[in-house]
Amino acid sequence: MLRAARICPRLARHHAQWRSVTTSSSIQTPHGHLPSTQSPIISELKFFNSVTGDGTQIPTYRVLDGGGKPIEGAQVPELDEAVARRMYEQMVQLPTIDNLMYQVQRQGKIPFYMTHYGEEATLIGSAAALALDDEVLAQYRELGILLWRDWPIDALMNSCFGNCEDIASKGKQMPMHIGSAAHHFHMISSPLATQIPQAAGVGFALKRDPARRGKNCAVVYFGEGAASEGDFHAGMMFASTIPSPTLFIARNNGFAISTPASEQYYGDGIAARGPGYGVHTIRVDGNDVLAMYNATKEARRLCIEEGRGVLLEAMSYRVGHHSTSDDSFAYRGRQEVEDRKRLDNPLSRFRLFLESRGWWSASDEEELRSRLKKDVLAAYRRAETLPRPPVSEMFDTVYGGEEPWTITENREELKRLLKKYGQTWGPWQAELQKHKGAGQDLMGS
Numbered sequence: 225m226l227r228a229a230r231i232c233p234r235l236a237r238h239h240a241q242w243r244s245v246t247t248s249s250s251i252q253t254p255h256g257h258l259p260s261t262q263s264p265i266i267s268e269l270k271f272f273n274s275v276t277g278d279g280t281q282i283p284t285y286r287v288l289d290g291g292g293k294p295i296e297g298a299q300v301p302e303l304d305e306a307v308a309r310r311m312y313e314q315m316v317q318l319p320t321i322d323n324l325m326y327q328v329q330r331q332g333k334i335p336f337y338m339t340h341y342g343e344e345a346t347l348i349g350s351a352a353a354l355a356l357d358d359e360v361l362a363q364y365r366e367l368g369i370l371l372w373r374d375w376p377i378d379a380l381m382n383s384c385f386g387n388c389e390d391i392a393s394k395g396k397q398m399p400m401h402i403g404s405a406a407h408h409f410h411m412i413s414s415p416l417a418t419q420i421p422q423a424a425g426v427g428f429a430l431k432r433d434p435a436r437r438g439k440n441c442a443v444v445y446f447g448e449g450a451a452s453e454g455d456f457h458a459g460m461m462f463a464s465t466i467p468s469p470t471l472f473i474a475r476n477n478g479f480a481i482s483t484p485a486s487e488q489y490y491g492d493g494i495a496a497r498g499p500g501y502g503v504h505t506i507r508v509d510g511n512d513v514l515a516m517y518n519a520t521k522e523a524r525r526l527c528i529e530e531g532r533g534v535l536l537e538a539m540s541y542r543v544g545h546h547s548t549s550d551d552s553f554a555y556r557g558r559q560e561v562e563d564r565k566r567l568d569n570p571l572s573r574f575r576l577f578l579e580s581r582g583w584w585s586a587s588d589e590e591e592l593r594s595r596l597k598k599d600v601l602a603a604y605r606r607a608e609t610l611p612r613p614p615v616s617e618m619f620d621t622v623y624g625g626e627e628p629w630t631i632t633e634n635r636e637e638l639k640r641l642l643k644k645y646g647q648t649w650g651p652w653q654a655e656l657q658k659h660k661g662a663g664q665d666l667m668g669s
């Protein structure tokens with residue numbers, strides 16, 4: 225009473241109205257008198273801090289053990305031999321490309337590269353479970369998805385070198401900022417997590433499109449570090465409140481450059497956040513390609529059938545440095561990395577499984593490795609010798625539609641400078657020779 229007497233008249237009026245509504249016999253709420261929740265009423269004063277109910281961590285779904293044997297009760301997916309072999313081949317292709325491109329960057333031939341070591345199963349297991357025309361919005365460490373969709377290695381090399389055959393960006397993007405509209409893989413952009421709310425929008429667009437509704441979903445990949453951005457929450461919120469078939473795949477590889485995952489969250493990883501948004505959620509052993517395959521397939525089914533978001537957290541370990549701009553031994557021990565590689569290697573786990581089925585042999589392995597090496601090397605050599613795009617290309621297709629005046633001014637300015645210095649100043653002369661047309665497309669016009 226005392227308290228009621230102290231509150232302002234407007235609030236007192238509100239309280240009186242509220243009392244009359246909640247005591248009215250016409251209101252039938254099954255759980256008492258709380259208008260915005262179906263929550264049961266209890267008398268025990270109790271806080272909670274776990275989504276499992278009993279305080280334990282969210283479990284991790286797994287099919288194969290470390291020796292490639294199905295664990296008790298696990299459902300092995302019905303993959304035929306050809307698909308299973310292709311999955312393994314694609315997994316091996318990733319480190320083959322990474323080994324070469326890392327060296328190529330070290331030789332100064334490309335400015336940047338990012339490896340996928342340790343995440344081969346996360347990438348190929350999920351890629352194989354998606355439809356080829358599901359819309360993928362990725363972060364930057366997801367080359368495996370595009371390769372699974374038959375994006376040629378030549379295309380990757382051309383984009384790393386930014387040469388005249390780099391179809392997607394004509395040399396405008398950094399290496400590993402890949403994309404291909406034909407492969408339903410949206411162009412990577414550097415600012416972390418921007419792809420997450422965009423994916424919820426793409427999912428919504430799919431839902432509105434009669435030709436794709438119930439057929440496709442949007443799939444967004446992001447690291448556990450990116451999940452600390454506000455955009456993660458915005459994306460989850462969109463997909464949950466404006467329901468859209470959006471599959472969120474968090475690659476929890478333990479690091480965001482030098483920040484360990486333990487400093488990225490205090491709760492139970494990324495998966496614990498899903499139920500907060502009313503989103504179906506699963507945590508998966510990301511080093512187990514069959515677990516990733518099964519979980520992604522089911523997540524995709526849920527997404528499409530219910531037209532709602534689903535969250536999958538793939539647990540793995542980033543074996544490589546963050547990128548060629550990073551030396552991870554400045555913040556983690558060499559031994560830790562060696563131990564992880566030895567104890568839980570996604571490639572050898574799957575290879576042992578294939579061998580146990582009689583689907584793989586030592587000679588298959590030898591043949592594969594030498595074939596992949598040859599193919600990757602050939603693509604690299606081709607890309608390295610191709611010239612850069614004509615200089616004027618850098619201003620084209622930056623924006624769709626009408627060209628903004630800033631681009632027009634930039635082009636005119638460069639034309640003026642090239643005319644002044646392009647044929648007399650050594651460094652510019654040398655740079656121009658690397659471009660198709662040696663700058664004549666601008667200087668001559």
Ligand SMILES: Cc1ncc(C[n+]2csc(CCOP(=O)(O)OP(=O)(O)O)c2C)c(N)n1
Nearest residue numbers: 365414415416447448449450477479480481
């Ligand atoms: C908004 C924004 N902040 C910071 C960066 C710099 N940055 C690039 S990658 C990265 C770490 C991301 O880690 P994670 O999301 O876990 O992905 P991983 O590299 O482990 O695959 C950071 C901080 C950025 N690109 N964008």
Ligand SMILES: [Mg+2]
Nearest residue numbers: 447448479480
């Ligand atoms: Mg990470």
